[in-house]
Amino acid sequence: MAILKIARMGHPILRQAAQLVADPTAPEIRRLVEDMIETMDDAPGTGLAAPQVHVPLRVVVFFVTAARAAREADREGGQDETDQSATHWTPAADPAREENQGEGVGLTVLINPVIEPLGVEKTLAWEGCLSLPGLLGEVPRYHAIRYRALGLDGQEIRREATGFHARVVQHECDHLNGIVYPQRMTDLSRLIFTSEMHHAEMHHPDRA
Numbered sequence: 001m002a003i004l005k006i007a008r009m010g011h012p013i014l015r016q017a018a019q020l021v022a023d024p025t026a027p028e029i030r031r032l033v034e035d036m037i038e039t040m041d042d043a044p045g046t047g048l049a050a051p052q053v054h055v056p057l058r059v060v061v062f063f064v065t066a067a068r069a070a071r072e073a074d075r076e077g078g079q080d081e082t083d084q085s086a087t088h089w090t091p092a093a094d095p096a097r098e099e100n101q102g103e104g105v106g107l108t109v110l111i112n113p114v115i116e117p118l119g120v121e122k123t124l125a126w127e128g129c130l131s132l133p134g135l136l137g138e139v140p141r142y143h144a145i146r147y148r149a150l151g152l153d154g155q156e157i158r159r160e161a162t163g164f165h166a167r168v169v170q171h172e173c174d175h176l177n178g179i180v181y182p183q184r185m186t187d188l189s190r191l192i193f194t195s196e197m198h199h200a201e202m203h204h205p206d207r208a
């Protein structure tokens, strides 16, 4: 296992479309995934795509804690960009990382993922990205999606997702198509430094 170097916005690897994985069960794919998980935990982040560690393959890892999913759901149900709870969440300390709890999603590996929006509704929320350290942006994403992918065992994964779960999957899969979140933004005045986030009265989003 190894902590890999994370590519930053501007590196060409983040602008190119990643290639399909021919054999999800291959040992080198398992090693890649193990290294991606270690890198994501070290950062820390809530998701990571292979191009972010300079590997042009369609591989994503992510997880969503129940606390994070619930916070996001509260925001969508009430106010939008402001969050009064202001809880800073540490992924390594949260047991939901290990298994599904509530609305959380356990650590998931997606190989060759495909996303289909369910409906046209999009919601705005703040996102961070390990490839854009120190920045946050308010990004529109489909509220509900369906996605399918292969796991490390070669078995198909099919899920429907809403809210923060759907947001993370859309963010990570964008990386596989050479897209970083500012390209999805409709109002670049909402691209800010993390150090200024208190002006927006929001909590620190998880980076992906």
Ligand code: NI
Pocket: 128, 129, 130, 131, 171, 172, 175, 207, 208
């Ligand atoms: Ni990202």
